[in-house]
Structure formats: C-alpha cells, structure tokens
Amino acid sequence: xxxxxxxxxxxxxxxxxxxxxxxxxxxxxxxxxxxxxxxxxxxxxxxxxxxxxxxxxxxxxxxxxxxxxxxxxxxxxxxxxxxxxxxxxxxxxxxxxxxxxxxxxxxxxxxxxxxxxxxxxxxxxxxxxxxxxxxxxxxxxxxxxxxxxxxxxxxxxxxxxxxxxxxxxxxxxxxxxxxxxxxxxxxxxxxxxxxxxxxxxxxxxxxxxxxxxxxxxxxxxxxxxxxxxxxxxxxxxxxxxxxxxxxxxxxxxxxxxxxxxxxxxxxxxxxxxxxxxxxxxxxxxxxxxxxxxxxxxxxxxxxxxxxxxxxxxxxxxxxxxxxxxxxxxxxxxxxxxxxx
Numbered sequence: 228x229x230x231x232x233x234x235x236x237x238x239x240x241x242x243x244x245x246x247x248x249x250x251x252x253x254x255x256x257x258x259x260x261x262x263x264x265x266x267x268x269x270x271x272x273x274x275x276x277x278x279x280x281x282x283x284x285x286x287x288x289x290x291x292x293x294x295x296x297x298x299x300x301x302x303x304x305x306x307x308x309x310x311x312x313x314x315x316x317x318x319x320x321x322x323x324x325x326x327x328x329x330x331x332x333x334x335x336x337x338x339x340x341x342x343x344x345x346x347x348x349x350x351x352x353x354x355x356x357x358x359x360x361x362x363x364x365x366x367x368x369x370x371x372x373x374x375x376x377x378x379x380x381x382x383x384x385x386x387x388x389x390x391x392x393x394x395x396x397x398x399x400x401x402x403x404x405x406x407x408x409x410x411x412x413x414x415x416x417x418x419x420x421x422x423x424x425x426x427x428x429x430x431x432x433x434x435x436x437x438x439x440x441x442x443x444x445x446x447x448x449x450x451x452x453x454x455x456x457x458x459x460x461x462x463x464x465x466x467x468x469x470x471x472x473x474x475x476x477x478x479x480x481x482x483x484x485x486x487x488x489x490x491x492x493x494x495x496x497x498x499x500x501x502x503x504x505x506x507x508x509x510x511x512x513x514x515x516x517x518x519x520x521x522x523x524x525x526x527x528x529x530x531x532x533x534x535x536x537x538x539x540x541x542x543x544x545x546x547x548x549x550x551x552x553x554x555x556x557x558x559x560x561x562x563x564x565x566x567x
Contacts, residue, residue, distance in 0.1 A: 234407035242283025242415025249275040250426045277432025283412030302341025306334040310438040314431030335362040362441040368467035369437030377421035383436040384413040389520035390443045455534040465519040500555040
C-alpha cells in the first residue's frame with residue numbers, strides 16, 4: 228500500500244495549491260455563480276473548483292501510467308477530460324439536459340471502447356449498455372450531491388478511499404493508483420469547499436468525480452464469485468444512489484421536472500425533517516457512506532448466503548428510509564426552490 232502514497236500526495240498537493248489559483252482566475256473572468264432566490268449562497272461564488280480537482284487527478288495519473296495498461300488508462304484520461312469540459316461548458320452556459328447527457332454518453336463510450344466495461348452478462352452489447360447506464364447514472368448522482376458545502380467532495384473522498392483499499396487488497400494496480408489519485412484530489416479540494424465554502428466545484432467537478440468513481444466501480448475485480456461481489460460498488464456509492472432515487476421519485480410524484488432542482492435532497496431533508504444543521508447533515512452522510520464502505524469490505528469475504536442476506540437487509544433499509552423521508556418531507560413540503 229505504501230507504494231501508492233506518492234499518488235495521494237501528488238494529487239492532493241496539486242489540487243490544494245491550484246484551488247486558490249483557479250479561484251482567482253474564476254473571479255477575474257467572472258466565472259462565478261451569482262446569488263439568486265433559488266440559491267443558498269448570498270455572494271458570488273467562483274465555480275472553477277472542478278478544474279483544480281482535474282489538475283490534481285491528472286498529475287497523479289502520470290504516476291499510474293508507469294505501472295498499468297496504457298490503452299485503458301488513456302481511455303479513462305480522455306473520458307475524464309471530456310466530462311470535465313462538458314461540465315465547464317454547462318457551468319458557463321447551462322446546457323440543455325439532452326446535450327449534457329450526450330456529453331456524458333461520449334465520455335462513457337470512450338472508456339468502453341478502450342476496455343472499461345462490465346462482464347456481468349457475458350454478452351458484449353448488454354455489458355456495454357449496462358456500463359454506459361452505470362457511468363451516466365453515477366455521474367448524475369454525484370452531480371446531485373453538489374447541493375451543500377463539502378458534500379460531493381466529502382462523499383467522493385470516502386468512496387475513493389474504500390475503492391483504494393479494495394483495489395490494494397485485490398492487487399489491482401491501475402485501480403489502486405486511480406483511486407489514490409482521486410482520494411488526494413478530493414481531499415485537497417475539500418479543504419476549501421467544506422462549510423463555509425470559498426468556491427464551488429460546479430458541474431465540472433461533480434461530473435468528474437462521478438465519472439471517476441463509476442469507472443473505479445466497473446474496473447474493480449475480485450477473486451470471489453461475481454454472485455457475491457457484484458453489489459460492492461453499488462454499496463460503496465449507496466449514499467448518492469439513495470439520494471438520486473429519492474429525489475427522482477419525489478419529483479416525479481409531485482409533477483416536478485427531475486432536472487429542475489430543489490431543496491429536496493437527502494441533505495436538505497435531514498435539516499428540515501430531523502432538525503440538523505447543514506454541517507451535521509453533511510457529516511451524517513459522510514458517516515453513512517463510511518458505514519456502507521465498511522460493509523462492502525466485509526462483503527468481500529462473505530458467502531453467497533450471507534451476501535444475499537446483506538442485500539435483503541440493505542434493500543429493506545433503503546426502502547424504509549426512502550418512504551420515511553418522503554412522507555415526512557411531503558407533510559411539511561412547500562413549493563420547490565431549485566438549488567442544483
């Protein structure tokens with residue numbers, strides 16, 4: 228594991244040192260998120276934080292190149308670059324959902340074409356379709372998490388940390404290096420983004436985080452049977468998956484466009500329903516992500532029966548929490564106030 232410490236240090240240092248620089252650049256070129264009635268912040272906030280995360284990630288990936296498949300890594304780098312550029316474009320001009328989705332599909336197609344895809348069905352077309360669905364789904368799930376200071380970056384830190392541990396345990400060099408790079412880049416940026424944030428990552432950052440985490444989930448391979456391990460990436464990313472499911476169902480039920488945004492995410496409901504402060508809400512979701520990550524590591528050594536029991540228990544908790552938060556929120560819900 229010690230061989231990957233430089234990956235974390237390099238990406239963390241580059242992300243940490245470049246964040247103040249991109250913040251000044253954003254202010255100079257007026258690349259800011261201005262206050263509006265639908266926003267939570269009261270002053271213009273620089274929005275180039277995603278660029279700092281990208282720089283940190285790419286700086287560390289150079290080290291990964293020395294120990295891994297060039298073609299596969301090149302596909303990940305190109306896909307991440309496309310995702311970041313699409314995010315920057317969206318941050319600047321607010322792309323239509325269709326155009327944004329097209330950019331995500333292009334990034335997914337690049338990594339699929341260079342060898343990153345699931346092997347769940349054993350049928351190439353189905354595995355490619357599942358991979359694209361997974362990548363686009365996680366990209367948008369992490370995009371949804373960028374709704375409170377420090378939430379998206381913190382969840383990415385927790386998830387990449389567990390992906391890193393599992394990759395090291397399984398002897399996966401490229402995945403361990405990529406996870407270490409993302410871990411460092413997320414931590415370096417989180418210092419400036421935790422409440423009160425001094426800049427936002429924007430869609431460029433949240434989509435990059437989602438893309439990289441999704442790719443890690445696809446590339447993670449285990450010596451144990453697939454019947455046991457297929458759910459591990461889903462569990463590690465359980466918090467953003469839960470929040471996205473909750474928000475989509477809630478908005479569809481209320482006749483609100485899914486992409487409209489609103490103060491109806493899990494983080495907001497912990498504040499409005501349970502009376503938490505914003506900081507405590509974010510920390511609670513960190514803890515939930517950490518608990519799921521530990522469960523995922525335990526699942527690595529579980530039998531098929533144990534894995535199925537864990538899956539049933541998690542599904543029951545998932546549905547129970549979803550129903551509880553939706554019912555409680557609906558009773559006190561007001562008109563939607565977009566914040567995404």
